Amino acid sequence: MKRVIVFAAMVCAVLTVSAQDKKVVVVDKFADNTTETSDVVDALRTDIIAGLNATTRLTVVDVNVMTDLPATTNERLKAFGEKGINYVIGGTLNTMTYDKDVKDGKTTYTSHVSYTLTVTDVETGESVASKNYTDLSSLNKTEEEAAIAVVKKAHGAMKKFVDENFKVEAEIADLEQENEKKGAVTVYVTTGSAQGIQKGQIFEVFSEVTVANRNVRKKIGELKAKEVVAEDMTLCEVKNGGKDIQAKHKAGVKMTVVSRAKKSLFDTIDKGLDNLLQ
Structure with missing residues (x-):
């Protein structure tokens, strides 16, 4: 059965980046609940900033370059908002443990880390992701x-973190290639390099329908970015739903695309286990 997703629920669940802008985030100082030196939490934070920048989805600001910030949370959020920042990414280094192994006279160490990332909406002050x-x-x-x-x-880990929490929403602009058997084969969507879209990005395709006097989004297919051709245009191959996409395009029905993270092997295994337990 194809999924029907209530529009309001989708808006609440993710932070959607429109096809006209990038969200601006500030990476705050991280808390440290371990006994490690400051070098460790600093290295974690630095690597997360680098990972966020590598996605090209966001404009990333390091709080360490900002001066004269207020001490209280509400005043800090107000100051961030005045500087055009949309979200605050915070972090906590929770645990760091080690296993020592001696083999053939050689000693090695295995480290185990646990950390938490949070996203706070600057305008509302609410935590929207953890x-x-x-x-x-x-x-x-x-x-x-x-x-x-x-x-x-x-x-x-930051590519999936951004894909899960800062989704890009756009529309199908036109069909580039279609055939009788598959329907739509390749399509153009109205988002591109300006929103950090890269080759291989997955999009879910939705059309809006009315159910019980409510507007809901119904998933009708999936796309995969084949070539980013402009700041606001990407050529995608249709992974599934080509017939539906073709029919709705010919009927003049608006189709929305929403980015999503690629599914990992562990996601597939978890889904399989859930199905077995049902």
Whole structure:
């Protein structure tokens, strides 16, 4: 059965970036609940900033370059808002533990890290997202080396973090290629490099329908970015739903596309386990 998603629920669940702008985020100082040196939490924060910048989806500001910020939370949020910042990304280093292994006279260390990232809406002051992360790094020569090595893995987690929490919303502008069997094969969508879209980005396609006197979004297909052709235009291949997309385009029905994170192997395994348990 195809999913029907209530529009209001989607708006509440994610931070949607329109196809006309990038959201501006400030990365605040991170809290540290461990006994590690400040170098470790600083390395975690620095790598997260680098990972956020690498997505090109957001304009990222380091709070350390800002001066004369108020001490109280409400006043800080007000100051951020006056500088055009939309969201605050905060973080906490929760735990850092080590396993020592001696083999053939050689000692190595494996580090285990746990940290949390949060997103706060500057305008409302509300926390709109929170995500816990764990990772490990093995075969390090010292505990210090192991600590730095594991927090540097945070860079790779930021693509999915941004895809999950700062979604891009646009529309299907036109069909580029279609055939009788598959329907729409490739399409153009109204978002591109200006919003940080990159080759391989996945989009879900929705059309709006009326159910019980309510406007709801019904998922009708999925796209994959094939080529970013302009600041506001991307050529996508249709992964599924080509027939529906073709029919609605010919009927003049507006179709919205919303970016989503790529599904990992673990997501597939989790879904399979859920189905088995049902």
